[in-house]
Amino acid sequence: MKRNEILIGLGLSLFVGVVLSPFASSWPDGLEWIAEQYGFIEQAQEEPLTPQVIPDYEMPGFSGGWATAAAGFLGTAIMYFAGWGMAKMLAKRKTASPSE
Numbered sequence: 001m002k003r004n005e006i007l008i009g010l011g012l013s014l015f016v017g018v019v020l021s022p023f024a025s026s027w028p029d030g031l032e033w034i035a036e037q038y039g040f041i042e043q044a045q046e047e048p049l050t051p052q053v054i055p056d057y058e059m060p061g062f063s064g065g066w067a068t069a070a071a072g073f074l075g076t077a078i079m080y081f082a083g084w085g086m087a088k089m090l091a092k093r094k095t096a097s098p099s100e
Helices: 003-023 030-038 065-096
Strands: none
Touching (some): 003 065
């Protein structure tokens, strides 16, 4: 994949995460709505196994749509650099292994 293709993908991802995410619906999804209607939503309220980095997409120090935009930016950046680092590690491992 070419570098400019990767940057275009990153730009589109940041656009969705920063610009469009504040317009996402705050209504519960279908499963959550059914759980509320039938009264078993409390059973799903467990402690998460991993710590929440950005709980409910709210960033401290930001308010309203800015908090969601900041969370979208941070989440997109974290996932991009995590994927980039994994790709680099796998590329090194592939070149280090003997060819058949």
